[in-house]
Amino acid sequence: MxxxxxxxxxxxxxxxxxxxxxxxxxxxxxxxxxxxxxxxxxxxxxxxxxxxxxxxxxxxxxxxxxxxxxxxxxxxxxxxxxxxxxxxxxxxxxxxxxxxxxxxxxxxxxxxxxxxxxxxxxxxxxxxxxxxxxxxxxxGLIGGQLIYPEMDEEWKQDKTQRDLIDKAIEQVNDEVGCQVYTSILLGGYRVLAGNEAGLKRLESTLPNIDDRYPMRLYNHGAFHSPLxxxxxxxxxxxxxxxxxxxxxxxxxxxxxxxxxxxxxxxxxxxxxxxxxxxxxxxxxxxxxxxxxxxxxxxxxxxxxxxxxxxxxxxxxxxxxxxxxxxxxxxxxxxxxxxxxxxxxxxxxxxxxxxxx
Structure with a gap:
């Protein structure tokens, strides 16, 4: 104290x-x-x-x-x-x-x-x-960011969600012209950065949650990434x-x-x-x-x-x-x-x- x-x-x-x-x-x-x-x-x-x-x-x-x-x-x-x-x-x-x-x-x-x-x-x-x-x-912005939850309703880390995001990143990066990365580990959320092709593919790969996620972050570049x-x-x-x-x-x-x-x-x-x-x-x-x-x-x-x-x-x-x-x-x-x-x-x- x-x-x-x-x-x-x-x-x-x-x-x-x-x-x-x-x-x-x-x-x-x-x-x-x-x-x-x-x-x-x-x-x-x-x-x-x-x-x-x-x-x-x-x-x-x-x-x-x-x-x-x-x-x-x-x-x-x-x-x-x-x-x-x-x-x-x-x-x-x-x-x-x-x-x-x-x-x-x-x-x-x-x-x-x-x-x-x-x-x-x-x-x-x-x-x-x-x-x-x-x-x-x-x-002009370099790439962009989107945010996606990796927690349950009680705000506890959800391993299934984490694994799903990791798998989606790996899957998208295997595609020609696509780049996505973990940008920020933000409590119960993952902020993901990437080029436009990678983010679009990620948006179609990650399951929709509450018609809100994955959510693009407006006017955000691919911060905290090799891009x-x-x-x-x-x-x-x-x-x-x-x-x-x-x-x-x-x-x-x-x-x-x-x-x-x-x-x-x-x-x-x-x-x-x-x-x-x-x-x-x-x-x-x-x-x-x-x-x-x-x-x-x-x-x-x-x-x-x-x-x-x-x-x-x-x-x-x-x-x-x-x-x-x-x-x-x-x-x-x-x-x-x-x-x-x-x-x-x-x-x-x-x-x-x-x-x-």
């Missing part, structure tokens, strides 16, 4: 902070910066100042539009910067008198945000890395080691590796961030497992915008019976009585996290 004491003598709860990835800024999140973070204009204007010479629209203006546009708001060069701004602003609002942040991790693009949260990228370096990597496919080898090389060529620093708080990456303030090799951190993190499977489930097993937090805080990570995090914890959660029903009961998972994109839970 908590051992740190705040300035007023009260015990602080230990928390792991988790940053979201692409796909969390949707219609419901339009106006997130305006409604929650109008007090952080200097931070937001710094992002817009970086984007202006690139002839990219102001994120504050994007957030303030009257209507949400799939084409505009989900484009890589806009979505990445918007999500970073919202998540980083949320991180600034965490009440550190109440909570001791013992580790930080993130999902997919959330890795870049996690780097910013712990100072491994400063504010200038963070928007440089996030905007650069988010804009790499501005001229982004060129993107990785371009990132390594344009983003120097000078942008990176040692983290002030331990980081858990998409392989379950821990980067500590004492032991981080900056060159290796950059190499992972722009190399393996881009071209290999991102194991978010493992990152969550390592975070709770190694740092024993009292709670987990998920940065906004939105709350798309709530389910995958709970499913990851159910997988190891953490907090005594043996299934979805245990999680739901626990959250209704005394939440262990606090999403800042949820208005009620946000109030338990922010100062005041």
């Amino acid at each position: 908590s051992v740190e004491t705040s300035f007023d003598g009260n015990k602080r709860e230990r928390v792991v902070v988790i940053a979201p990835g692409r796909g969390c800024y949707n219609k419901e999140e339009l106006g997130y910066l305006h409604s929650l973070h109008s007090d952080k204009l200097a931070f937001i204007e710094g992002i817009d100042a970086y984007r202006k010479p690139l002839q990219q629209e102001s994120i504050y203006a994007l957030d303030g539009r009257d209507k949400y546009s799939f084409k505009l708001h989900t484009a890589g060069e806009n979505a990445s910067a918007l999500i970073y701004a919202c998540a980083m602003a949320d991180f600034m609002d965490i009440d550190t008198e109440k909570y001791e942040i013992v580790a930080v991790t993130g999902n997919s693009m959330g890795w870049y945000i996690a780097l910013a949260c712990v100072g491994a990228l400063d504010s200038d370096g963070a928007i440089d890395v996030i905007n650069t990597m988010g804009s790499m496919m501005q001229a 982004l080898g060129d993107i990785s090389m371009r990132g390594l060529a344009s983003l120097g080691e000078i942008l990176f620093s040692k983290p002030s708080v331990p980081l858990i990456d998409g392989e379950g590796g821990i980067w500590t303030p004492q032991s981080t090799d900056i060159a290796k951190l950059r190499s992972y961030t722009l190399g393996a993190q881009v071209t290999q499977t991102y194991d978010f489930t493992k990152a969550v497992h390592v975070a709770v097993k190694e740092f024993a937090p009292d709670k987990l805080i998920v940065l906004g915008p939105g709350n798309t990570l709530g389910g995958p995090i709970a499913q990851s914890l159910i997988d190891i019976d953490w907090f005594g959660w043996g299934g979805k029903s245990d999680f739901s009961l626990s959250q209704s009585e005394s939440p262990k998972l606090l999403a800042m994109g949820n208005e009620q839970q946000r109030q338990q996290v922010v100062t005041g």
Whole structure:
């Protein structure tokens, strides 16, 4: 349990902070910066100042539009910067008198945000890395992604489903011109990346579930797969080691590796961030497992915008019976009585996290 004491003598709860990835800024999140973070204009204007010479629209203006546009708001060069701004602003609002942040991790693009949260990228370096990597496919997406469940109704891992997905991947890759890969291990879901031929074949191979899955992810490229080898090389060529620093708080990456303030090799951190993190499977489930097993937090805080990570995090914890959660029903009961998972994109839970 908590051992740190705040300035007023009260015990602080230990928390792991988790940053979201692409796909969390949707219609419901339009106006997130305006409604929650109008007090952080200097931070937001710094992002817009970086984007202006690139002839990219102001994120504050994007957030303030009257209507949400799939084409505009989900484009890589806009979505990445918007999500970073919202998540980083949320991180600034965490009440550190109440909570001791013992580790930080993130999902997919959330890795870049996690780097910013712990100072491994400063504010200038963070928007440089996030905007650069988010804009790499501005001229046209490389491949795409789809998502498919591999859990049962109680959010427990289903070996039959896992085997079915693995078999489908193998079958599709045996066909001429088809490429598909496991992109993200996301709690009870598998995110799959591939070229268009591979994804179309996969959609016809995987059984339809509830007329919803397999689900294509709009405006998503083939992230975390060998198809982004060129993107990785371009990132390594344009983003120097000078942008990176040692983290002030331990980081858990998409392989379950821990980067500590004492032991981080900056060159290796950059190499992972722009190399393996881009071209290999991102194991978010493992990152969550390592975070709770190694740092024993009292709670987990998920940065906004939105709350798309709530389910995958709970499913990851159910997988190891953490907090005594043996299934979805245990999680739901626990959250209704005394939440262990606090999403800042949820208005009620946000109030338990922010100062005041």
